[in-house]
Amino acid sequence: MKNIIVTGASRGIGFELVQLFAKNNCNVLAVSRNISSLEKLNLDNLTPLSVDISEEKELEKIVSFVDSNWKKVDVLINNAGKLANKPFSETTAQDFLDVYKVNVFAVAELTRRMIPFLNKQSHVVTISSMGGIQGSVKFPGLSAYSSSKGAVITLTELLAEEYKDSEISFNVLALGAVQTEMLEEAFPDYKAPTSALEMATYIYDFALTGNKFYNGKVLQVSSSTP
Secondary structure, three states: OEEEEEEOOOOHHHHHHHHHHHOOOEEEEEEEOOOHHHHOOOOOOEEEEEOOOOOHHHHHHHHHHHHHHHOOOOEEEEOOOOOOOOOHHHOOHHHHHHHHHHHHHHHHHHHHHHHHHOOOOOEEEEEEEHHHOOOOOOOOOOHHHHHHHHHHHHHHHHHHHHOHHHOOEEEEEEEOOEEOHHHHHHOOOOOOOEEHHHHHHHHHHHHHHHHHOOOOOEEEEOOOOO
């Protein structure tokens, strides 16, 4: 059985993802601040863990669980995200810091702490956004969010290069609009062409097989422009 970690697991894409993995013979560590929705699933192989990944000391809970129960991680999916939607003139340094703590710093620190548990054929998948792709159409109001999503694309490329001899794969998926709670909160009137389950199914397959074909790559996963 493969050991899978998914952050941002309590709703949206992450919530669908952990169910797909758990129902298909994988051990799943489902990480989120609020785990009540995950506990209600009552699925074998699924362990909900309450962690605020924006707080560095909280990440020790994940390390402790893996070290005590698994010893190795086959797939790490950095899915958690924080979105701030406001005009740039109103976006403060604190807004940028709050977004980057979740979307960049936590991704880097959790990945760093998992390196000792990753081995040949392990796959680290980071969820980015089309807003982080250079040259893509941008949504006004997302200066902090989209720039953070650009940062993790470059981070992924660097990690793939640094760890290429270890045969650990690092890839990033830049998603287009998906109908999730976060999208509805930021853009109440916008209707995305893709459901959370549809995107989760794609990510599930990619996480298990994409490392056979890709390393250090950003794949644009979007059926719309933007």
